[in-house]
Amino acid sequence: MCSQLLKTQSPVSLRLFFLTQLLSSSILVWESTKATTKSKFVQDCVKLAYGNDSSVVREDRFAGVPALSGTGACRLFAEFQRRFYPDSQMFLPMPTWSNHHDIWRDSQVCTRTYHYYDPGTKGLRFQALVNDIKNAPDRSFFLLHPCAHNPTGVDPNYEQWKEISHIFKIKNHFPFFDMAYQGIASGDVERDATAIRIFLEDGHLLGCAQSFSKNMGLYEHRVGCVSIVSWDDKQATAIKSQLQRIVRAMYSSSPVHGPLLVSTILNDADLKALWEEEVKVMVDRLISMRITLRQTLEELNSSSSWEHITKQVGMFYFSGLSPEEVNHLQRDFHIYMTNDGRISMAGVTRSNVDYLASAIHEVTSVNNSNCIDSKHFEFVV
Helix, strand or coil: CHHHHHHHCCHHHHHHHHHHHHHHCCHHHHHHCHHHHHHHHHHHHHHHHHCCCCHHHHCCCEEEEEEEHHHHHHHHHHHHHHHHCCCCEEEEEECCCHHHHHHHHHCCCEEEEEECEECCCCEECHHHHHHHHHHCCCCCEEEECCCCCCCCCCCCCHHHHHHHHHHHHHHCCEEEEEECCCCCCCCCCCHHHHHHHHHHHCCCCCEEEEECCCCCCCHHHCEEEEEEECCCHHHHHHHHHHHHHHHHHHCCCCCCHHHHHHHHHHCCHHHHHHHHHHHHHHHHHHHHHHHHHHHHHHHCCCCCCCCHHHHCCCCEEECCCCHHHHHHHHHHHCCCCCCCCEEEHHHCCCCCHHHHHHHHHHHHCCCCCCCCCHHHHCCCC
């Protein structure tokens, strides 16, 4: 059985398998140390997001609890916001991950949107974003994607984050960062935390949702954390007690297996280095496929500009394809994506990138005399 496993497992899943087996041998110990394990996990999450040398970490100025991945972390914060800031709203970027709207709506927190993406340039609509932040009521709540914005893959640069932080400070806004892709934007987990650390350096109180579904491949383990930065350790203790009350009524207790996997990796120098190396390998492949897709489209002499493919970062390529073009790809080429044109770059490989590029070229060519007759492709795959 072991030899069969060695033949079929990928390097990442094989290492995770052996680590899981190692931890499984200690399952009886876990049962007696769940509270300690989860407390350590929260510490590890906060250090990863805020930095080992952050004053927030040194002074224990944070409240945090394990959550059921990123969705659970956002849901906990939304409930916290509803209970203690009942008249507040959450400003969401337009567009954002569709589940954000459902999470805050189900928590009975009103949502509004702020400008973010420019369909014309397929880039950041920065000045409109800044204006919306300035025009929002003082002390508003804003959800921010610190890296690898979902679905657009468009992130502010360092100077833009500094300006955003400055305006937040003037307006006394509260930033809530949903960090589902730390490491997936640049291949460097430290670099991808830059936005959050800019806000911390500027003295903001803030909230953060973290998920290890993508960067550690622990999707089915539902491993996440929500943390809130406070003025002092006493306030942090009070906030934590309220978060724990919400957890108790919502799902009582989170699993311990996933958090222990994360803590084991983050506290072992060799394992952490291996993890960071594998994240970079994964991101390098995504970048490589972006370059290949762009080059292939440009070689087809497309009249469209495709530079946004390589300017965007993260798992997704926000293509800018219209709903009609998306439907055309599905109907005639059996290429599937979300209706807003978001393509998962993880599904693009060297064996299918030419086909994908040709199909995109076909549906975006206005006067293409070689358009495929859809009647010839009426079959189910």
